[in-house]
Amino acid sequence: MNQLEIACFNVESAVIAQENGADRVELCASIEVGGTTPDFEITKKIKELINIDLNVMIRPRGGNFVYSDAEFNQMKLEVIEFKKLNVNGFVFGILNEDNSINIIQNTELVNLAKPFTCTFHRAFDEVSHVFQSLEEIIECGFQTILTSGQMPNVVEGANRLAELVSKANKRITIMPGGGLRASNLNSIQEKTRAAFYHSSAITNGSETANPDEITALKSILK
Template identity: 55%
Template sequence: MSKIEIACFNPESAMTAFENGADRIELCDGLSEGGTTPDFETTKELREKINIPVFVMIRPRGGDFTYSESEFEQMQKDMLQLKSLKVDGFVFGILDENNQIHVEHNKILVEMAYPLPCTFHRAFDRAKGLEDSLEKVIGCGFKTILTSGQEPNVSDGKENLKKLVELAAGRIEILVGGGLRSTNIEEIRAFTNAGYFHSSAITDGGSFANANEIVALKNK
């Protein structure tokens, strides 16, 4: 049985994930942009109905992960607001203009989130250098990296994912996601030795998590 985080882009998906055995929810908005900061009221209402961990995305827009000063200020503001709702953690990732991990800005947000844990999201897959990026993310104080191994999806990235799990050596959780489905989770888990997996569980090209897919992911 795998530990599963479901990326939920709407409240309906979050309830489906909660009701069908997900271990954790990554709550975001903006499906077409790959996830942005969710609405405060939506998060508040969900928090009252769901008692599994809810990690909230802090991402002011789609596109790249290099943010202006005003966007960075927005991220700080959003984090403080959402932290007041007793969420369980945050998901974000900031790169500098050279596509390196922006140590200073990430550290500031990690410290603002404290004592809540933070996940560095798939901005990691755009960062240059596998080992160097891993060490920088650990140095910033993140607890988890969501990654497809710096490749477009987990199947292409499985060699790198295996390497990341080995290099991390328990210092940070490698959360495997990006094209992960119930059809490939067993193979990816066996190959990488990762312990936590991430999927939207959307199977029809729509925007809602599929209950059967969540159960299948969980039980593989």
């Protein structure tokens, strides 16, 4: 069966995700900027409350994905700290000024995160050369790319998502995310043939996942 990751911004959402069948939680702070590194103590509490996989975003701020030396050092320190909680993986992405993949910094973080897995997040939707970037991200050692297919949402990006799944050829997981809901999951699943899907399952403008939406998403996956 295909799997479901829920982006969570608080403890309640993580518990709701587990109780309603999600396979993994992606934990972030700052929903208003698309996610940043979560609080260590909140992460620790969630790790104690759930037993499904828990991935942690490493992103020092909102805005672009080009980081100063100080910000990159902060990201490295955060990876080291969160590894102590025995989380299951990390989510990050670093670009160069020209929106190409920063191979050196990404590879360093991936190696620092070992043995935990790494997902390249939606910074991918800003890259200039999409298929070259796919190959470079694979070379960096990532296991997953979270993407809306370089469009504002997965519905508009469905064709590109299907191309990426095909070109990835099981060397890396392409995980559609961005506006994914139970109302469009069927068509996205049929079009892309992806194996893992990502949603916040937030339906009411709050920061908390809707349990019914998670249940509906999970029931569609096959």
